Amino acid sequence: MNQSTARKTSATTDDHQEDRPHVLTLPLEDQQADREPHSYERWLLAKLMRMAGSPPVRFQLWNDEFVGPEVGQARFTLRLTDPKALYALVTNPNLAFGDLYSAGRLQVEGDLSDLMEALYRSLHNARQQWPRWLEALWRNHNPRPTGVSEARENIHHHYDLGNEFYQLWLDQAEMQYTCAYYETPELTLEQAQLAKLEHVCRKLRLKPGMTVVEAGCGWGGLARYMARNYGVKVHSYNISKEQLTYAREEARRQQLDHLIDYVEDDYRNISGQYDAFVSIGMLEHVGKDNYQALSELIRRSLKPNGIALLHSIGRNRPMLMNAWIEKRIFPGAYPPSISEFMGICEHGGFSVMDVENLRLHYAQTLTHWMERFRNNMDKVTGMYDEHFVRAWEMYLAGSIAAFRTGSLQLFQVVFTHGENNQLPQSRKDIYRSPAAPEAY
Amino acid sequence: MNQSTARKTSATTDDHQEDRPHVLTLPLEDQQADREPHSYERWLLAKLMRMAGSPPVRFQLWNDEFVGPEVGQARFTLRLTDPKALYALVTNPNLAFGDLYSAGRLQVEGDLSDLMEALYRSLHNARQQWPRWLEALWRNHNPRPTGVSEARENIHHHYDLGNEFYQLWLDQAEMQYTCAYYETPELTLEQAQLAKLEHVCRKLRLKPGMTVVEAGCGWGGLARYMARNYGVKVHSYNISKEQLTYAREEARRQQLDHLIDYVEDDYRNISGQYDAFVSIGMLEHVGKDNYQALSELIRRSLKPNGIALLHSIGRNRPMLMNAWIEKRIFPGAYPPSISEFMGICEHGGFSVMDVENLRLHYAQTLTHWMERFRNNMDKVTGMYDEHFVRAWEMYLAGSIAAFRTGSLQLFQVVFTHGENNQLPQSRKDIYRSPAAPEAY
Numbered sequence A, B: 001m002n003q004s005t006a007r008k009t010s011a012t013t014d015d016h017q018e019d020r021p022h023v024l025t026l027p028l029e030d031q032q033a034d035r036e037p038h039s040y041e042r043w044l045l046a047k048l049m050r051m052a053g054s055p056p057v058r059f060q061l062w063n064d065e066f067v068g069p070e071v072g073q074a075r076f077t078l079r080l081t082d083p084k085a086l087y088a089l090v091t092n093p094n095l096a097f098g099d100l101y102s103a104g105r106l107q108v109e110g111d112l113s114d115l116m117e118a119l120y121r122s123l124h125n126a127r128q129q130w131p132r133w134l135e136a137l138w139r140n141h142n143p144r145p146t147g148v149s150e151a152r153e154n155i156h157h158h159y160d161l162g163n164e165f166y167q168l169w170l171d172q173a174e175m176q177y178t179c180a181y182y183e184t185p186e187l188t189l190e191q192a193q194l195a196k197l198e199h200v201c202r203k204l205r206l207k208p209g210m211t212v213v214e215a216g217c218g219w220g221g222l223a224r225y226m227a228r229n230y231g232v233k234v235h236s237y238n239i240s241k242e243q244l245t246y247a248r249e250e251a252r253r254q255q256l257d258h259l260i261d262y263v264e265d266d267y268r269n270i271s272g273q274y275d276a277f278v279s280i281g282m283l284e285h286v287g288k289d290n291y292q293a294l295s296e297l298i299r300r301s302l303k304p305n306g307i308a309l310l311h312s313i314g315r316n317r318p319m320l321m322n323a324w325i326e327k328r329i330f331p332g333a334y335p336p337s338i339s340e341f342m343g344i345c346e347h348g349g350f351s352v353m354d355v356e357n358l359r360l361h362y363a364q365t366l367t368h369w370m371e372r373f374r375n376n377m378d379k380v381t382g383m384y385d386e387h388f389v390r391a392w393e394m395y396l397a398g399s400i401a402a403f404r405t406g407s408l409q410l411f412q413v414v415f416t417h418g419e420n421n422q423l424p425q426s427r428k429d430i431y432r433s434p435a436a437p438e439a440y
Helices: A039-053 A083-091 A093-102 A112-125 A133-136 A147-157 A165-168 A190-202 A223-228 A239-253 A289-299 A322-330 A340-347 A359-375 A377-383 A386-404 B039-053 B083-091 B093-103 B111-126 B134-138 B148-159 B165-166 B189-204 B221-230 B242-254 B288-301 B323-329 B340-349 B360-376 B377-383 B386-404
Strands: A055-060 A078-082 A105-110 A212-215 A231-240 A262-264 A274-280 A304-312 A350-357 A409-417 B057-060 B078-082 B106-109 B211-214 B233-238 B260-264 B272-282 B302-316 B348-358 B409-417
Touching: A039 A083, A055 A112, A055 A350, A083 A093, A093 A105, A093 A322, A093 A386, A112 A386, A112 B288, A133 B057, A147 A239, A165 A239, A165 A377, A190 A223, A190 A304, A190 A359, A212 A223, A212 B409, A223 A231, A223 A239, A223 A262, A223 A322, A223 B211, A239 A262, A274 A289, A289 A304, A289 A340, A289 A350, A304 A340, A322 A386, A322 B233, A340 A350, A340 A409, A340 B340, A350 B409, A359 A386, A359 A409, A377 A386, A409 B348, B039 B083, B057 B111, B078 B083, B078 B111, B078 B148, B083 B093, B093 B106, B093 B323, B111 B386, B165 B242, B165 B377, B189 B211, B189 B221, B189 B272, B189 B302, B189 B360, B189 B409, B211 B221, B221 B233, B221 B242, B221 B260, B233 B242, B242 B260, B272 B288, B288 B302, B288 B340, B288 B348, B323 B386, B340 B348, B360 B377, B360 B386, B360 B409, B377 B386
Parallel strands: A055 A078, A212 A231, A212 A274, A231 A262, A274 A304, B057 B078, B211 B233, B211 B272, B233 B260, B272 B302
Antiparallel strands: A078 A105, A304 A409, A350 A409, A350 B348, B078 B106, B302 B409, B348 B409
16 A cells, blocks of 8 residues: 555645555545345355355345345355445455455454455365466556665665654664564563574574674664674665664664664675675565575675575465555565575575474564554554555565464574584574563 | 495396496406507596696596696596596596496595585586586486386385395385485484474374375385374375385384285375375385376375475586486486476476475484495395495485585475465465474
8 A cells, every 4th residue: 555645644745645545435426325235246255265265254234135145154244335445355365355455345243364265265175176367357467676776665665664663662672673482372472573583593503702784673682682782783775764773773772782783785785795795584574586596695794614594484485475465565575485594505505404484473472562552552543544554464464374374484504604504513502492572 | 326226136147138227347357457658648537627627626546647737636536447448438427427426436535425416516616617518518418208108117126125224224224215304404314304204294184084195105114104193095106116115014013004005006096085295205206207297196186184294315506417427327317497496387287385495404314324334234235236325325425415506305295276265374384393203
């Protein structure tokens, strides 16, 4: 969606700016919500549901009539407010589902994450029987380019929404907008995010005085954690202005600024050689075209005995990002499949030492975010319009479903130069004590 | 090499059988070891060494003359016993080095593993500058086919050399002919092999009453360990007769035969569904052409919430097996690169949960094997001819070097069906206590 229009403080000025993703809306007078549904409209919806594997869903049309299974078999009711919403949905369900929900023209009765999970499962099974033409119709389009200038636009679109907004629902420990590590299931979001940071530091085998370079640092939490707890010097690159402002202020406040250099620059401009190369949640934005260059960059930035860690959303198979997410939420996003991920390591002559998949940890992280987002709904609606709020809910709910159903994975990959023989004897010391603080 | 000819007990009969790998030998009268070396022969050797990156090696020719760097710079002396050995080496060094060593026509002064390591490092660096024609000349050939009938031949060639032979230098705990797990560096071979078995069981999260299928079971040690320590039922497939004979006897002796079914059959004929699918050191013999079929086999053999583990030698990049090893030692062998390995998982819609690289553990395992092999040299030479003994030494030394220099990797990969949500919360419990017994 177009965040510029959504943000209440800076509305109207660029309402018609077409170069950024925006939400499909139609003037209400065209929506013909006062007429009776046609029988072929009911047929189209029923057909759509069959192609989607008959999920436990029924529709309520604009005249309150129900289409689909009995209420006993339908765990969710989707209300379509007008005929055009129905046409948008049946002709381009992949994109329109999120857009109509955001616009309030598709309303959901039942839990949104559970609905999305049911739809994911149902679709996943149904797709295996689809004819080729249907698969082609459904196909997600290629992500937007991610060159140096486009990357700035892509990142600005999402990460510069305002630090106050993210503070409402991210953890209060280190503003981590990536998968947490629930080493035990009852951890709070704060504990699990700190555990993630600790887990990453342990995998990197940090020692005081070492140097670290970080590609994409968010609000700078990992760099501060490393400097504070491991006494290392960190250079952290980011192209989101709002995040960097926060990161720098926070480092000063914690008197860590002598150990951390937050650099406002593209990761491609990283220079120097370091004991560790780390990137948490940036690879999803890098784009396949840049994998080889990233690999070469890590090759020249890592000291001979250095350790690199990439943490990224990934896939079990190569697959384009969901169209709605790529268009409205994360422009340019492409999560690599595990073999594509390994291809990055192979290109640079690296030796992959450790891969850990934290898929269900991301589902739990997102569930915690969703909870806080909803608890702060009044504040969010004070900042943004309802359209934005619903889009964000859909994004969080859809992501929970994607991680729960295995449509998305979360890979932490540790690797070294192929010639490096200074390797840890085992992974045992990563587990020497709990990674999470006892309380937060 | 041709084991049939090598084995003293069954010599002569099939000396000229050409369908099995055999060692290049020339009748001595052709070898012209009594003439002076020509100047262009010295030039050829010097050229070969330059192309190989000038390793710290000098040659001693059949007339005792030295070629190469001063004794101070040369850590190793390679003695060539005759002119034809020189020609074989310069025209096909990749294959001839091992063959000439086995034949006693290339003799090494200095530690063989250290020499091989120095050659690997030197070659690795030099190759990056090689012109294309030289790279093409050096190229390893494609491995032999690994269909059901060829696989029998391939496996028989190596694994049916005689249990008494392997007992001389493998661990006395469970006859493990795969990488051990040195969770601490001072472990004995027996402790480290038992630790490997325990490590694998923990990764598979075995519980009493579960069922396991094993593809390629060697002498059956993992199956017995699982039955004994975890109370699971194991079906273990193998096509090496000699190994199975030992495995079955040992299971009976340990009164574990009610829990273990050792099946003499190709892994492709595995049937049924199991809580765990495990394969230690078989993937190297499967061949790229069969990766998809293997993936589909695991898909249908694994229960919905089951866990699979593949343990295999691998590569940092796709690369053919060393020609000499493929021809003389492991016919049909091809260690997958990490992305090829992941491709196996992707094909079956699996979710990769854990990858661990134990490269240096294999170097240590091989060092222990080599030590025992040398300590039992008198017994080995009682069983096989000198040619065989030298070939085996070269194979062990070359493998040590390959793992030390990162030319080979050892990957343990854990994966599940993509839809499985019954995943362990973390890997912490794998490290709950030492995997190795306190003593052996």
